[in-house]
Amino acid sequence: MIFPTKMSQKTNKFSYYYYNVFMVCLLIFILFIVSIAAYHIFKFRSNQKHSVHNAIVHNDLNSLHIQMLNADSLMGDTTNFSCTYFGCFNVYRCGSQGNKLLVYVYPPKIYVDASERPITNQMTKEFYQILSTIISSKFYTPNPYEACIFIPSIDTLNQNRLKLYEVSQALKALPFWNSGENHLIFNMVPGSVPDYNTIIDIPVGKAMIAGAGMSSLTYRPGFDISLPVYSPIINNLKSMVNNTRPWLVISSQININSAFQQDLVEVKSMAPKEILILGPCLHHNSMNATIRCAGEYVYKYPNVLQTATFCLVIRGARLGQNSLLECMAAGSIPVVIADSLIMPFYDVIDWTRATIFVREVDILSIIPVLKKVSRQRIGELQEQGMWLYEKYFKSIEKITETTLEILADRGTKSPLFLPITAPKTRGFTAVILTYDRLELLFLLINKLVKVPSLSKVLVIWNNQHKDPPHSSKWPKLSKPIKVIQTKENKLSNRFYPYNEIETEAVLSIDDDIIMLTADEVEFAYEVWREFPDRIVGFPSRIHMWDNGTNCWKYESEWTNSISMVLTGAAFHHKYWNYMYTTAMPGDIKEWVDEHMNCEDIAMNFLIANITGKAPIKVTPKKKFRCPECTNTEMLSADLTHMVERTQCINRFSSIYGSMPLQSAEFRADPVLFKDVFPEKLKRFNDIGSL
Numbered sequence: 104m105i106f107p108t109k110m111s112q113k114t115n116k117f118s119y120y121y122y123n124v125f126m127v128c129l130l131i132f133i134l135f136i137v138s139i140a141a142y143h144i145f146k147f148r149s150n151q152k153h154s155v156h157n158a159i160v161h162n163d164l165n166s167l168h169i170q171m172l173n174a175d176s177l178m179g180d181t182t183n184f185s186c187t188y189f190g191c192f193n194v195y196r197c198g199s200q201g202n203k204l205l206v207y208v209y210p211p212k213i214y215v216d217a218s219e220r221p222i223t224n225q226m227t228k229e230f231y232q233i234l235s236t237i238i239s240s241k242f243y244t245p246n247p248y249e250a251c252i253f254i255p256s257i258d259t260l261n262q263n264r265l266k267l268y269e270v271s272q273a274l275k276a277l278p279f280w281n282s283g284e285n286h287l288i289f290n291m292v293p294g295s296v297p298d299y300n301t302i303i304d305i306p307v308g309k310a311m312i313a314g315a316g317m318s319s320l321t322y323r324p325g326f327d328i329s330l331p332v333y334s335p336i337i338n339n340l341k342s343m344v345n346n347t348r349p350w351l352v353i354s355s356q357i358n359i360n361s362a363f364q365q366d367l368v369e370v371k372s373m374a375p376k377e378i379l380i381l382g383p384c385l386h387h388n389s390m391n392a393t394i395r396c397a398g399e400y401v402y403k404y405p406n407v408l409q410t411a412t413f414c415l416v417i418r419g420a421r422l423g424q425n426s427l428l429e430c431m432a433a434g435s436i437p438v439v440i441a442d443s444l445i446m447p448f449y450d451v452i453d454w455t456r457a458t459i460f461v462r463e464v465d466i467l468s469i470i471p472v473l474k475k476v477s478r479q480r481i482g483e484l485q486e487q488g489m490w491l492y493e494k495y496f497k498s499i500e501k502i503t504e505t506t507l508e509i510l511a512d513r514g515t516k517s518p519l520f521l522p523i524t525a526p527k528t529r530g531f532t533a534v535i536l537t538y539d540r541l542e543l544l545f546l547l548i549n550k551l552v553k554v555p556s557l558s559k560v561l562v563i564w565n566n567q568h569k570d571p572p573h574s575s576k577w578p579k580l581s582k583p584i585k586v587i588q589t590k591e592n593k594l595s596n597r598f599y600p601y602n603e604i605e606t607e608a609v610l611s612i613d614d615d616i617i618m619l620t621a622d623e624v625e626f627a628y629e630v631w632r633e634f635p636d637r638i639v640g641f642p643s644r645i646h647m648w649d650n651g652t653n654c655w656k657y658e659s660e661w662t663n664s665i666s667m668v669l670t671g672a673a674f675h676h677k678y679w680n681y682m683y684t685t686a687m688p689g690d691i692k693e694w695v696d697e698h699m700n701c702e703d704i705a706m707n708f709l710i711a712n713i714t715g716k717a718p719i720k721v722t723p724k725k726k727f728r729c730p731e732c733t734n735t736e737m738l739s740a741d742l743t744h745m746v747e748r749t750q751c752i753n754r755f756s757s758i759y760g761s762m763p764l765q766s767a768e769f770r771a772d773p774v775l776f777k778d779v780f781p782e783k784l785k786r787f788n789d790i791g792s793l
Contacts, residue, residue, distance in 0.1 A: 180275065180282045180308030188325045188513055191309040193284050194713055195688040195759070197251035204511040206242045207250035208234055209277060229333060229499050230258040233289055236503040242511065249760065252510060253279055253286045261292040262303055271306050283308030287510075290314040291332050292421070299420045301443075313506050316423020317445040324450065325513070328506055331447040331496055334425035336392055337432040338498075340405055351377040352438065352473055353411035355395055355404065356426050358419040363440075366466045367415075374470045379411065408433035412481060413459065413473050415440060417466075431457075431492040436484045438473065440466055448495060451509060457488040530558035531608035531628055531674065536597040538566045544614045545578050551612075552580050553621040556628050558606050560584040563599075565592050594702040595692055597670070600680040607635065609680065613671040622790055627721045630771045631674035638710055638718040639771075640673025646752050646764050655756060657704075657748040666711075666764040668718040670703040679710055689758035700744065701751035708755050708763055717767035722790055 183191060197204065211226070237243055237254060244250050257273055259265060274280060274288075288310050294300035301318035313328040322329065351374075354367055367380050381395035381402060388394075395404045408414050414430040418441035427447070430437040438459045439446070446454045454460075459476070461469055476484075495505045533551050537544050544562070551557055564571045564586055571586050585603050589596045597611055608631055610624070619641065631639040643665035649656040683692070683706055695702045707718060756762045773790055 181306045182302075183309050184321065184323070186309055186311075186323055186326050191284065191326065192311075195686075196285050204242045204252065204507065205244040205250050206237055206240070206252040206254060206507065206510075207244055207247045207279075208237055208254045209256045211256040226256075226258045227260055227264075229291075229335075230260050230289065232499040233260075233503045236500045237507065240504065240507055242507050247279055250279075251285065253277075255286065255288065259288055259290050259303060259305065262290065262295055262305075263292060265305070267305055274305070274307065274310075280308075283310030286310040287328075287506075288312050288314075289330075291330060291423070292316075293423075294421060301422050315447070316421045318422055318443045319445055320443060322445045322449075328509055329445040329447050329449045330502060330506070331428050332423040332425040333499055333502065334405075334428050334432075336405060337428055339393075340409075340429075340432050348410050348412045348435075350379045350411035352413040352415060352469065353379045353381065353408055353435070354415040354417070355381045355408060355429070356415070356417055356419060356424060357383045357395075359417050360419060363417050363463075363466065370467060370470060377470050377474075379407075381407065405429040405433055408435045411435050413438045415469075417441065418444065418463065428492070428496055431488050431496060434485055434489055436481065436488060438469065440469075448505060448509065451512075452491065452495070457484055457491055459484070530556040530606055531610050531631075532559045532561055532604045532606045532677075533557060533610040533612060534561045534563060534597060534601075534604070535612055535614055536563045536565060536594075537614040538564075538592075539569055540614055541572065543617060547612070547614055547617050548580065548584070549578055550617060550619070550621065551610075551624070552578075552582050554624045554628075555621075556625055557582055559603070561601060561603055562586045563596050564588040565596055567592060591696075593696040594699055595683070595696050597702065598680045598683040598706065600677060600684055604677050604680070607676055607678075608632070608674055609677050610674050611670040611672075616672045619672065620790070623722050626771075626773055626790065627674055630719060630721050634719055635676050636710075636714050637716055638668045638670070638673050638675050638707060639721060640668040640670070640718070641721060642669040642672060643667065643718070643720040644669060645766065646762070655749070655752040655762065657745065657752050659745070663768045664766045665720050665769075666717060666766045667704060667707040668720055670706050673718075675706070675710070679706065682713070683709055691755055691758060694754070698747065700747050701755075704748065704751050705755065708759065711765050712759055712763035715763075715765065717765035717769070719767075719769065719771055721771045723770065723772065 186192075234254070234256060242252075247253070255274060255277060257270060259270065274283070274286075277286075280286065286307070286309075288303065288305070288307050290303040290312060291314065293303045293314055293316060295304070300321075301316055302312060302321045303314060311326055311328065313330050315330045315332040317327065317329045359367070367378070371378055371380055379397060381397050381404075384391065384394050384396035384401055386399075387396070387401065393404055395402050395407060408430060412435065414426065414433070414435040414437060416424050416427045416430065416437050416439045418424075422441055422444045424441075427437055427439070436457070436459060438461055439454075440461050440463055442463050446452070446458070459473065461472060465472070495501055535544065535547065548560055548562075551560060560580070560582060562571070562584065567588075567590065571588060577584065577586075587601065587603070608628060610628070623641075627639055627641070631637075644667040645658045645660075645662050645664050646666050647656045647658050648654075687705065687709060691705050691708075695705050711717070
């Protein structure tokens, strides 16, 4: 071992001294750098907070946060252009408060990239008004877990202001995004040079788009919502009804395609006293939106529109034009020359009552076309146009409120009139669920074939331990019959969307329901044809609230009201088979199959939740065998069966987040079934009675 000498010990102490001085200096330097960095970050965040609208005063819009986006995160979900309301929209998120639409607005955040730069500019006044209107509306909820629609607080109104990649990242970072499902994106200025797409270029997955200037090539009917391009200058225009308008038509747009501009010059040359063509005031401030010029003449805008009966709305670089609302505000009738434009709120407004449409190739003939419009027709168009403007378009608030009302109305719209299935044959398919009760099954089949509208009998053989009889053993019928042996004994097999079901109407019937007559079944089918989105059938039940247990109760006693029709003998659209099999919420379907009970209640819940309508009971046949009570051969003989059905009601309502079943005091009977008339005067003679 080597020991240090006295000289080396002195040198070592000297080194320790300078080492400590160095470490202190280094620490001071690090603290100085951290202080500077903290100051700049605080200044940045402070500036960002002040850059947000000073007008934001609502508590839900007042709390701002900064969120850093991961530069390595993936691009957002590709926009699904094939989405429909019943394909990309999760209806089971809705209905937690009955049929009321609930909308959640994400708290505003400032999204920044890795270099602390914001990805969007400050919130525009128009977008702030949209969010404020939603939050102040009857549809708003601060609880995202009960919301049906989600609104991102990222201002996407004007695509020119956005960094598309970063905005896509921000959308994907939203906690409830889920590929955009049930989200609504607002946009009024889509596309950018040179393509000017008619839909916002941000990948939004399954999100709906409330956008302006949408094209018939990209618009998704019943899913997207077409908005107008809002024009702030209409706020300064006072309503004026002027029947002595000197000009027949005015063109006031300043961004018209050069080809259309040449066409208008030609129209002007043929009818100089009928059309006034306005453009930007180049010898004044060409960016001033409140004036227009025709040569040296300066006109106050949009007031000048009140001097014309008609005004042109022509396709520009973008399909949507703010001149539409400017025309309507001035009481001038819009003449739309944009072939593929989807008009604002297209799904709910009949624009032919307020607007003249002219094909782009016919622009040279606009003067003769407009001159043929009668004075009476002009008055009707003006009156309807002013009413539409005041009702739906006068302000951003009105536009937003209308958007919410359209979304709310969609919840009760029937999906059955969409081209989901094309029926190959007329009539109905009888789907019989059976196990091995051949005598009853054959008796039922022989009764059903007497029903005139029966198209086919489909027997679902639910016994895996015993094969169905050989074809030679089955009754000889005049109608087709098909037997399908299932792989598992499940009640849900009765609702599978089998390819063999070629009709829209399905009669779901148990193998022991042999008391129905051919007239009763035929009459029920005729009733279903008038109400194809509902369950129409025979045995009915009701749900009631039990104050003693503070729960719902399943009740089989006869009352004036019904809220369920049991599918042991009922008609429904085959679309509901698809929905039951593929879109049943929660674990309802699995629970039904496990407990061998309540598949009929589950189907009633499903249809009522989507349509918001009650089922329909037909005929008063009281001798109908009770599916829950007396027959000891039946599944329902178990004394716990009725208790379990009450449990089903409460379990299902908990999964749905509400009670979707609707009660009705209604029963459909043939008009003359009680009256003493000769049989030849009645269509349905063999109808049961009380």
